[in-house]
Amino acid sequence: MTATVSVRLFGAFRDLAPAAVVELPLPDDASVATLRAALEAHGRGHWPAFQPGLLAVSVFASAERVLREHEPVPRDGELAVLPPVSGG
Template sequence: MRIELELFGALRGVEPHDRLVLEVDGACVADLRRAVATHAAANWPGIAPGLLQRCAFATPTQVLRDAEPLPPDGRMAILPPVSGG
């Protein structure tokens, strides 16, 4: 399945246009998380691998858990954790 991810936070700027397009083998968010981790290991040397485990994946309307299916339109965002004070 073709997924287009919009990148935010610490991931912004690691790809041209702040987007990543991946072909994902599988149909759930956990499969996408693995595909992003593989891509990151090969292409994003400044991103800590543990960061991706704490990121949330979302459609334009909701945050999805790892067991949930990928959206049919393939449009998603990856949201790194944030903190504030």
């Protein structure tokens, strides 16, 4: 089965989509690595200013923690893609 997940966009990715969120169809058992590939395909297809190199150094996260590449995408809460951070 396939279902749509919403991924929040922050930092430089926020400039790519006015709503700062992207909807991606994903198989139910998709891993974070699969989500990464889906976002890259979406970016290349829809966003002229998309930087694949920035995605390559970004991580995916829930509201609780950064996700590992090989774990299943959690379906019960928020998802976000986090470019390199620069707080403080």
